[in-house]
Amino acid sequence: MILALDVGNTNIVIGCVDENGVKFRERLSTDTNKTEMEYAVLFKTIIELHKIDVKALEGVMISSVVPPLKPVLKDALCAVTGFMPVNVNVAGNHGLKINMDNPRQMGCDLLVDSVAALAEYPAPIIIFDMGTATTVSVLDKYGVYIASIILPGIQISQDALSGRTSQLPRISYEAPEGGILAKNTIDSMKSGLVYGTASMMDGLVERIEAELGEEASVIATGGLARFVTEHCRRKIVCDDDLLLKGLWILWKKQKNK
Secondary structure, X not given: OEEEEEEOOOEEEEEEEEOOEEEEEEEEEOOOOOOHHHHHHHHHHHHHHOOOOHHHOOEEEEEEOOHHHHHHHHHHHHHHHOOOXXXXXXXXXXXXXXXXXXXXXXXXXXXXXXXXXXXXXXXXXXXXXXXXXXXXXXXXXOOOEEEEEEEEOHHHHHHHHHHHOOOOOOOOOOOOOOOOOOOOHHHHHHHHHHHHHHHHHHHHHHHHHHHHOOOOEEEEEOOOOHHHHOOOOOOOEEOOOHHHHHHHHHHHHHHHO
16 A cells, blocks of 8 residues: 655645555645645644554655655655655656657656556546646547647636636536526526536547547546536546556556566
């Protein structure tokens, strides 16, 4: 069993995972101002709340898109677990074939998502990772990573609406009770964010499959995925644990190496 961390721009997802699956999954706010000790206290508390014995851990694996936090998290995790964390390396021993202009510029999260998806779903595969930004990864029928799409995430869209307009408040992310045809400002915003995002996902899947020439497995992951996928017309599997499972696969690969 390992301790796995997905460090994003908005949240840090932390969990324990082994060959039988994810034992727990929690979210923390990403904060570059926190010290090593503050993070260490948070990690220790979460591990103890889930009754995980640190002595049962084999190591720590991290996927991070926030470089300034790497030394802070390294020291915090060493203090809590006694292990030096292993960071995902796009140029490392991951086994994923990447057909992009510059594979080394590929985000670690996209790599880990793809490795996990290939282990569980038939190719070709389309992966929506819905965090601060919404990223779309495309793998062809041979399991080769061939394309990515990046667009503003739901939270960025809401922040722009609320921050740039004087009369639009911050809202929760659930769909309005009355359906897409909203009757007030709050429901109008909810309708736009939820149904607008669902329609975008449906439309992208349709266009991507047209270029692939065949139907694909479609997976959505990330903190905001579950608010949207149930409103998509296309069948989309919501897999909140995709990245943590990918970190376990990569851990086994580097351990065997």
